[in-house]
Amino acid sequence: MEVIHLAQKSDFAPSHIPLPSSKSESNRVLIIDALTEGKNTLSNLAEARDTQTMISLLKKNPPVFDVLDAGTTMRFLTAYAAITNQNKVMTGTPRMCERPIGILVDALRTVGAEIHYLGAEGYPPMAVHGLTEQKSHQVKIRGDVSSQYISAMLMIAPLLPKGLEIELQGKVGSRSYIEMTLDTMKQFGISYSWEGNKINIPKQAYQPTTFAVESDWSGAGYWFSLLACADSGELFLEGLKENSLQGDSAVVAIMDQLGIKSTFQNGGVLLQKKEVTGLKSWDFTHCPDLAQTIAVTCAILGQDAKFTGLESLKIKETDRIYALQQELAKFNADLKEIEPEVYQVIPSVTMPAEVKIHTYDDHRMAMAFMPLLTKTRVSIEDPAVVNKSYPSFWKHCQLAGISVLNQDI
Numbered sequence: 298m299e300v301i302h303l304a305q306k307s308d309f310a311p312s313h314i315p316l317p318s319s320k321s322e323s324n325r326v327l328i329i330d331a332l333t334e335g336k337n338t339l340s341n342l343a344e345a346r347d348t349q350t351m352i353s354l355l356k357k358n359p360p361v362f363d364v365l366d367a368g369t370t371m372r373f374l375t376a377y378a379a380i381t382n383q384n385k386v387m388t389g390t391p392r393m394c395e396r397p398i399g400i401l402v403d404a405l406r407t408v409g410a411e412i413h414y415l416g417a418e419g420y421p422p423m424a425v426h427g428l429t430e431q432k433s434h435q436v437k438i439r440g441d442v443s444s445q446y447i448s449a450m451l452m453i454a455p456l457l458p459k460g461l462e463i464e465l466q467g468k469v470g471s472r473s474y475i476e477m478t479l480d481t482m483k484q485f486g487i488s489y490s491w492e493g494n495k496i497n498i499p500k501q502a503y504q505p506t507t508f509a510v511e512s513d514w515s516g517a518g519y520w521f522s523l524l525a526c527a528d529s530g531e532l533f534l535e536g537l538k539e540n541s542l543q544g545d546s547a548v549v550a551i552m553d554q555l556g557i558k559s560t561f562q563n564g565g566v567l568l569q570k571k572e573v574t575g576l577k578s579w580d581f582t583h584c585p586d587l588a589q590t591i592a593v594t595c596a597i598l599g600q601d602a603k604f605t606g607l608e609s610l611k612i613k614e615t616d617r618i619y620a621l622q623q624e625l626a627k628f629n630a631d632l633k634e635i636e637p638e639v640y641q642v643i644p645s646v647t648m649p650a651e652v653k654i655h656t657y658d659d660h661r662m663a664m665a666f667m668p669l670l671t672k673t674r675v676s677i678e679d680p681a682v683v684n685k686s687y688p689s690f691w692k693h694c695q696l697a698g699i700s701v702l703n704q705d706i
């Protein structure tokens with residue numbers, strides 16, 4: 298297995314990090330663009346493999362939509378294939394075929410789509426046979442498994458002859474991603490109402506527009522973490538907006554408690570070190586992709602912390618709770634479940650001279666553990682795993698002055 302070696306370093310001269318574009322925003326505008334027959338002007342689309350897979354599948358339109366390990370690509374294209382009345386086999390990596398999709402399939406079947414499972418019930422692969430007649434204009438979708446099912450239904454809703462009312466049931470996780478979907482749709486001329494637990498979208502046409510995708514706040518988190526763990530330095534993250542559609546911009550407030558001052562200026566955000574303050578207790582229900590970043594930061598910084606809202610982590614690219622526990626243990630830290638669904642970060646007290654991180658086919662495992670280089674020598678297995686969301690990650694490490702060895706970049 299290929300491994301990347303990161304030399305120990307704790308002082309960082311001021312540098313600029315360009316950042317990738319958001320794959321979440323990109324994959325939404327690509328679906329909307331496909332539904333408006335490509336009359337839009339889209340810019341700054343992500344280099345992320347998840348987005349490039351979406352672009353290639355929409356362009357080549359093969360009979361089998363193999364999304365690899367991209368959750369949004371799987372969920373959004375399943376709804377897209379149904380509303381555009383196409384026969385498609387939806388599949389992906391072995392892990393993708395373990396990630397549930399039954400809630401979306403049930404919602405699509407309720408509105409009239411014909412979908413068959415080709416393997417286990419409730420999981421890809423499936424055969425989508427399209428949607429010829431709308432059977433219902435109302436669906437109930439539970440909100441505690443993945444918001445991507447809701448986003449997928451929302452984006453096709455304006456094209457349904459009778460429109461759609463979605464009733465969200467139970468706890469709603471990743472709510473910021475639902476808001477991102479609706480906000481994006483609004484920018485393409487869609488009107489909707491969201492009252493209580495009901496979202497209503499009348500039948501209407503998407504209006505062609507010009508849309509520039511923002512820089513990725515989830516990717517930005519790794520740089521906040523690096524500086525928080527470093528002894529000194531300053532980083533400028535390019536292209537980030539203060540009022541972002543992305544819920545992971547919550548990293549600013551979290552990192553403010555972990556010793557990072559953020560100043561928005563000149564098309565980006567300046568990160569500077571300040572003292573660590575406040576009680577460390579965070580709920581990741583609406584920003585689950587930040588959990589690994591913050592857990593590793595606390596473990597490295599010696600900060601005890603309480604984490605809740607981690608329920609969805611077990612069904613992402615890997616079981617992220619298990620993966621974190623295994624890798625934190627390598628430097629004597631832990632993410633311990635102290636009561637059901639409440640976790641405590643047990644920070645590291647002794648640091649080995651070298652730590653080798655296994656990445657579990659999960660881009661966020663590779664990137665979240667990078668800041669460990671501020672305390673010890675780190676090797677990271679399967680470095681190309683970052684391509685899912687942030688292909689230029691190791692190049693950007695070099696821009697920050699990190700010595701990256703044994704990798705063709």
Ligand SMILES: O=C(O)C1=C[C@@H](OP(=O)(O)O)[C@@H](O)[C@H](O)C1
Binds near residue numbers: 322369448471474586
């Ligand atoms: O809609 C999106 O773009 C995403 C929603 C979240 O997933 P869940 O809704 O499954 O938590 C997030 O973890 C994922 O990286 C991207």
Ligand SMILES: C=C(OP(=O)(O)O)C(=O)O
Binds near residue numbers: 367369661
């Ligand atoms: C969970 C993620 O992505 P997805 O669900 O789209 O595969 C992620 O990028 O962390």
